[in-house]
Amino acid sequence: MARPKLVFLFPLVVATLFVSSVLTSSDVPFMVANKKVSQSRLKSGAEQLVVSIDIFNEGSVTAYDVSLVDDSWPEDKFEVVSGSTSKNWERLDAGATASHSFVLESKVKGAFQGSPAVIKFRVPTKAALQEAFSTPIQPLDILADKPQEKKFEWSKRLLTKYGSQVAVLLFVGLFVFVLVSPSKSSAAKGGKKKR
CATH class of the missing domain: 1.20.5 (Single alpha-helices involved in coiled-coils or other helix-helix interfaces)
Structure with missing residues (x-):
């Protein structure tokens, strides 16, 4: 009679372990980042780019030591006019949003394809920094003849x-x-x- 109880007990233990592993794996921050660029031509013959990046923590726990780096703008083509291409936040709570923007100026004519911004953050349950990427931008035609x-x-x-x-x-x-x-x-x- 002890055997039928063990047969019922084994699948129950396996199901409990599976459910607990799924629940613990979902307790992490999930970063979604949107990068967008708006262009405007200046009278001085240069073009101004306003880059804005919005970060959303769609996860169920807080992310700590959040850092954003957008180093896809080469210094020989773009000059930072205001702001910085990087930003740090101490924490980003679950469901919270953080935004960062900076202004660039370019005097070099031509096509440009930027890469996504990199977001790094720390999760209390993991030792290594986690990494996420923003959406890429559409190709830009700098100082195009319109x-x-x-x-x-x-x-x-x-x-x-x-x-x-x-x-x-x-x-x-x-x-x-x-x-x-x-x-x-x-x-x-x-x-x-x-x-």
């Missing part, structure tokens, strides 16, 4: 955007005008009858 807008470019855009609605309104207006206005033939007949 074609000049033609005189009637705005009217083409309006026509393609609202052309069908304008055509329907004109058709309905014409239809109402035809119904409401007296016809020339009936006016001509009325004039002949009076004479």
Whole structure:
């Protein structure tokens, strides 16, 4: 009789160990980082880039000693105007967000493809630093020659955007005008009858 109890007990122990290992492995920070760049041309013939990186801790525990490094901007092409390409936070709680931005200026013309920013953080249960990466940016065309807008470019855009609605309104207006206005033939007949 002792044997049937052991048969039930063994799968129960295995299931308990499996569930506990899954629960303990989910108690870690999960970093999601979004990197974006906005460009603007300056009158001085340079181009200004505003780089912003948002970090989200989507995990269930706090991340400690969080550091962000974005060293994908070569010094021979870009100059840091304001801010820094790196940032440190003491901690990032579960569900919390941290943001960092800096401004670059480039006077070198050409295409540029940046790499993701690197986020390192410490988890209390692990000795080694954990590492995460931000999303990459789209390729940038620095100081690109932009074609000049033609005189009637705005009217083409309006026509393609609202052309069908304008055509329907004109058709309905014409239809109402035809119904409401007296016809020339009936006016001509009325004039002949009076004479």
